[in-house]
Amino acid sequence: MSSDSRFTPKILGIICNWCCYGGADLCGVSRFQYPPYIRLIRVMCSARVDLRHIIEAFLNGADGMFVGGCHLDDCHYITHGNYEAISMVRLCARLLEHAGLNPRRLRIEWVSAGEGIRFANVMNEFSAEIEKLGPLGKSEGLATEELHARLEKLAKLIPYVKLAKRDKLALHLRDDHEGYDGLYSADEIARLIDEAPTYHIDPEKCLACGACLRRCPVDAISGAKKQAHVIAQDLCIKCGTCLDVCPPRFGAVQKLVGKATMA
Ligand code: SF4
Numbered sequence: 001m002s003s004d005s006r007f008t009p010k011i012l013g014i015i016c017n018w019c020c021y022g023g024a025d026l027c028g029v030s031r032f033q034y035p036p037y038i039r040l041i042r043v044m045c046s047a048r049v050d051l052r053h054i055i056e057a058f059l060n061g062a063d064g065m066f067v068g069g070c071h072l073d074d075c076h077y078i079t080h081g082n083y084e085a086i087s088m089v090r091l092c093a094r095l096l097e098h099a100g101l102n103p104r105r106l107r108i109e110w111v112s113a114g115e116g117i118r119f120a121n122v123m124n125e126f127s128a129e130i131e132k133l134g135p136l137g138k139s140e141g142l143a144t145e146e147l148h149a150r151l152e153k154l155a156k157l158i159p160y161v162k163l164a165k166r167d168k169l170a171l172h173l174r175d176d177h178e179g180y181d182g183l184y185s186a187d188e189i190a191r192l193i194d195e196a197p198t199y200h201i202d203p204e205k206c207l208a209c210g211a212c213l214r215r216c217p218v219d220a221i222s223g224a225k226k227q228a229h230v231i232a233q234d235l236c237i238k239c240g241t242c243l244d245v246c247p248p249r250f251g252a253v254q255k256l257v258g259k260a261t262m263a
Pocket residue numbers: 199215216217218219220221231235236237238239240241242243
């Protein structure tokens with residue numbers, strides 16, 4: 001037996017309560033078989049799955065990540081959350097690709113509550129693909145440290161990416177389902193990452209008015225009365241609020257556009 005055939009992948013599936021979970025349930029009741037190493041988490045809607053959940057799953061050792069929802073136009077909620085889920089997954093696949101990871105490790109599928117056999121087929125097919133790819137990093141030629149460094153960088157950029165792509169993430173292409181396949185291009189994502197800004201406060205210009213400190217959504221700014229404020233870069237989510245609220249007569253916040261490369 002080859003070493004590859006002994007590989008048991010870790011696969012995490014996040015599936016919606018109303019359809020895919022029903023399909024998984026029916027699959028079990030009907031005794032259709034799929035690999036026991038797939039772990040499932042139930043959420044109320046596939047739209048609940050966030051970029052962060054996927055990146056965190058890979059950071060925590062998943063070799064494959066599955067998102068399951070209702071068929072398009074069959075979403076239980078009139079918000080049609082599965083349209084947002086497919087956009088998010090397509091975006092995430094591009095981000096993984098940009099980081100040098102195989103995007104086939106991430107899959108989204110639609111399974112109705114009456115499709116137990118389809119659920120088994122999807123799980124069997126996906127797990128076979130992940131088994132073939134091997135452990136995360138292997139087919140990518142990345143050592144564990146490098147893999148983690150790239151995923152950590154990606155995780156830090158998530159709020160910025162979500163903000164920058166919020167219009168596309170909210171799209172509902174109801175007459176053009178295939179439109180999601182080309183929604184994000186590799187060049188677009190490379191540009192987005194390369195142009196990720198950093199924000200800095202010029203201590204010579206800062207008059208410690210505290211406006212930025214009060215408005216920063218993640219408490220990334222520290223400072224006191226008569227003391228120039230400082231941005232903690234490891235906490236900053238690049239929202240740009242500090243730049244917007246710093247009074248123009250002070251102009252103390254600077255936005256620098258630099259290369260946030262994944263390598
Ligand atoms: S860019 Fe946003 S997150 Fe970063 S320091 Fe400014 S307000 Fe805070």
